[in-house]
């Protein structure tokens with residue numbers, strides 16, 4: 001186990017370093033050819049917000065993964081996983097490295113068993129760097145971006161991560177849930193945009209739509225749009241240089257400790273780090289998404305997407321079956337015909 005660390009130090013000496021060697025003990029954010037990241041090591045982004053390394057889900061003793069997590073909070077929160085469907089079974093031999101042919105490769109048993117690879121066009125002298133927004137990038141020696149984790153999402157979207165909503169020249173953008181709370185392998189739920197109406201965002205259960213969000217064409221027609229999702233959070237929609245439409249989200253206070261994910265049960269949630277609670281606080285799940293969940297508005301109810309915030313409404317001639325629950329935002333009771341209520345006797349209303 002000593003050899004890898006000596007190797008690491010030797011390689012670090014080769015990196016152009018703006019300061020004296022005292023800083024060699026500082027966290028490293030870059031992997032260069034020949035450098036090996038072993039399970040006892042992590043890469044840390046330059047300002048310390050994110051780390052990349054090996055992790056083992058808490059209920060697993062054998063399967064390990066390479067992932068990215070928030071580094072500056074005390075709760076383990078994995079936001080990206082490299083080898084989702086190929087867990088490491090022999091951690092003692094697992095290595096993430098930049099190979100001489102410029103591939104970022106995760107392997108075990110002395111490189112004989114390749115578990116995962118960032119697919120890039122061979123460039124020579126490429127390096128991998130963990131950026132402070134949580135994006136792992138592979139850069140050519142000229143600084144060209146060859147690959148990035150932001151374009152290969154797992155189940156989580158971070159601030160500034162582009163979600164492609166059209167697919168003219170790319171395959172459809174998808175993020176895919178974990179299979180279970182402790183199982184990062186690809187689960188049955190995915191999030192992305194519909195192929196026929198690209199501005200219509202869906203969560204799928206396998207290939208079946210599970211719920212859908214409002215069409216956003218009003219924002220895209222003006223090319224750049226800003227939609228307040230909550231007082232804190234905004235969504236930006238823009239046209240990329242490749243002619244595709246993208247959206248990203250951010251917080252109005254500039255904080256990056258927020259994420260949007262689809263969990264193993266198909267729920268999409270947005271979480272924000274709460275410093276005083278030392279925990280994640282759920283900030284509004286996308287309201288439009290919820291409203292469009294099949295059956296969410298109950299019998300004779302529908303999701304009105306023309307409102308600023310989509311909400312359940314009753315069909316004409318119908319009223320909420322249970323007003324108390326409806327006002328609380330529980331629409332599952334649905335609606336019933338107004339006439340039936342009147343038949344029940346007006347006395348009930350007047351008391």
Ligand SMILES: *[C@@H]1O[C@H](CO)[C@@H](O)[C@H](O)[C@H]1NC(C)=O
Pocket residue numbers: 059181182
């Ligand atoms: C982890 O294992 C324990 C004991 O088997 C079990 O009670 C718990 O539900 C598991 N947790 C998860 C998230 O699967």
Ligand SMILES: *[C@@H]1O[C@H](CO)[C@@H](O)[C@H](O)[C@H]1NC(C)=O
Pocket residue numbers: 099101102103105114122
């Ligand atoms: C780069 O090296 C890896 C591991 O040695 C190998 O699997 C892969 O095919 C190589 N890629 C290219 C483009 O040569």
Ligand SMILES: *[C@@H]1O[C@H](CO)[C@@H](O)[C@H](O)[C@H]1NC(C)=O
Pocket residue numbers: 123124125141
């Ligand atoms: C990589 O960098 C080294 C040192 O700067 C140089 O000698 C070598 O030719 C480079 N290789 C490639 C493929 O660019």
Ligand SMILES: *[C@@H]1O[C@H](CO)[C@@H](O)[C@H](O)[C@H]1NC(C)=O
Pocket residue numbers: 188205206210265266
């Ligand atoms: C997802 O689909 C499977 C298979 O059809 C079904 O058993 C499961 O209940 C669905 N999950 C949800 C949350 O609808």
Ligand SMILES: *[C@@H]1O[C@H](CO)[C@@H](O)[C@H](O)[C@H]1NC(C)=O
Pocket residue numbers: 272273274275276277281
């Ligand atoms: C933190 O949590 C507390 C208690 O739930 C809540 O009152 C407060 O608004 C939260 N702060 C943020 C920034 O989410």
Ligand SMILES: *[C@@H]1O[C@H](CO)[C@@H](O)[C@H](O)[C@H]1NC(C)=O
Pocket residue numbers: 321322323324325
């Ligand atoms: C409405 O729902 C609440 C809570 O489920 C229940 O206590 C109440 O009796 C219901 N009212 C009607 C009119 O069904």
Ligand SMILES: *[C@@H]1O[C@H](CO)[C@@H](O)[C@H](O)[C@H]1NC(C)=O
Pocket residue numbers: 325330331332333
């Ligand atoms: C909504 O009402 C139904 C029926 O009373 C109940 O089972 C369910 O737990 C309620 N949901 C919420 C979110 O309060």
